[in-house]
Amino acid sequence: MPNDPGRLESMLRRIRELGFRITPQRLAVLKFLAEGGGHPGAEEIHASVKADFPTTTLATVYKTLAVLKAVGQVLEIEFSGDHNRYDGKRIEPHPHLICIKCGRIMDSDCESLASMTEKLASRTGFKIVSHRLDFFGVCPRCQKER
Amino acid sequence: MPNDPGRLESMLRRIRELGFRITPQRLAVLKFLAEGGGHPGAEEIHASVKADFPTTTLATVYKTLAVLKAVGQVLEIEFSGDHNRYDGKRIEPHPHLICIKCGRIMDSDCESLASMTEKLASRTGFKIVSHRLDFFGVCPRCQKER
DNA sequence: CTTCCTGCAAACAATTTGCAGACAG
DNA sequence: CTGTCTGCAAATTGTTTGCAGGAAG
Numbered sequence A, B: 001m002p003n004d005p006g007r008l009e010s011m012l013r014r015i016r017e018l019g020f021r022i023t024p025q026r027l028a029v030l031k032f033l034a035e036g037g038g039h040p041g042a043e044e045i046h047a048s049v050k051a052d053f054p055t056t057t058l059a060t061v062y063k064t065l066a067v068l069k070a071v072g073q074v075l076e077i078e079f080s081g082d083h084n085r086y087d088g089k090r091i092e093p094h095p096h097l098i099c100i101k102c103g104r105i106m107d108s109d110c111e112s113l114a115s116m117t118e119k120l121a122s123r124t125g126f127k128i129v130s131h132r133l134d135f136f137g138v139c140p141r142c143q144k145e146r
Numbered sequence C: 001c002t003t004c005c006t007g008c009a010a011a012c013a014a015t016t017t018g019c020a021g022a023c024a025g
Numbered sequence D: 001c002t003g004t005c006t007g008c009a010a011a012t013t014g015t016t017t018g019c020a021g022g023a024a025g
Helices: A007-017 A024-035 A042-052 A058-070 A112-124 A140-144 B007-017 B024-035 B042-052 B058-070 B112-124 B140-144
Strands: A075-077 A085-087 A096-099 A105-107 A127-138 B075-077 B085-087 B096-099 B105-107 B127-138
Touching: A007 A024, A007 A058, A024 A042, A024 A058, A042 A058, A112 A127, A112 B112, A112 B127, A127 B112, B007 B024, B007 B058, B024 B042, B024 B058, B042 B058, B112 B127
Parallel strands: A096 A127, B096 B127
Antiparallel strands: A075 A085, A096 A105, A127 B127, B075 B085, B096 B105
C-alpha cells in the first residue's frame, strides 16, 4: 500500500490557495483520507474524526468533502442506492473492481482508456472531461466463503 | 434510431415466465421503454404513462421498473445526486457519453472492454459479472450554445 | 376465487442547508 | 476583528414500503 507522503501537503496547499480555512476537524478528515487506506464513506470518515474531535458532526464531514471536491483533491465514487465513497490518494479517475458481496473496492488501471477517450471524443464531438469505469463482481475472498 | 420490434415481446415473455402479471399500467411502461428513445427517468416514464392511465402513480412505475430489473429486461443507469435513468432497448452494459450541461445520454460501444474484463479477472481473481463505463463531457450541441 | 397489483401516504437514507455562536487568519 | 466554519436540527430528493381495495389469471 503506497503511502504518498505529499498527499496531505498537496491537499493543504490547494485548500489554502483557494482561500478555504484549515480547522482541526478538516485536518483530521484530510489526514484520514491522505494516510488511511481503502475507500471510506462519509460515516467511516466521521467515525475516525470523532475519535479525536468528539463534537464533530457528519455535516462537517460532508462540508469538508465539498471543499475537497471544490479544490479537486478527492475522488468521489458515487453510488445511487448506497453511500458514496471517497479516495484521497488517487484523485484522478481510474477503474475500480467492486465486490458485490462485501462491498470492498479495489483500484485498478487501464492503459487503453486514454486512447479510447480520444477516439470517442473525435468520433462523437463530445468534449470529454472525465470518466468512470467500474467492474462489478465477486472478490477472491468472497468466492472462497462458500 | 433502431426500433427493435421484438423488445416489447421479449419483455412480456420474460415477465410472464417468471410469474409476474401484465397490467395495463405495466404494459404502458414497457411500451414506453421498448419503443421510446433516449434514457428516461422514472418521472418521465410516469408522465408518459399518466397520459393513458391518469391514476397511475410514481410508485407503480418504480414497482414496474423493479419487475423489469428482476427479470433482467432493463438497464438501470444509477446516479447518486440525480435520478436514475433507464434503458429498455440496450439492456446489456455499454458505455455512455453523458453531457454535464444538458444531461443528455448518448450510447456508445467499446470492442476492447470484453478483453479488458477478462484480463482484469484473471489478474485479480475477481469473478466479474458486470461493469459500467461512463464518459462525462460537453455534447456538441451544448458546445455551440455560447 | 386467490394472489398479485395499484394507489395513497408514510417511511427511508444519504446528503444538503439555514442559522447562531465559535474560531481561524 | 471579520468572514468563515462548526454543530444542530430541519429540509430535500429519489426511491421504497405498508396497507386496503381492486383486478389479473
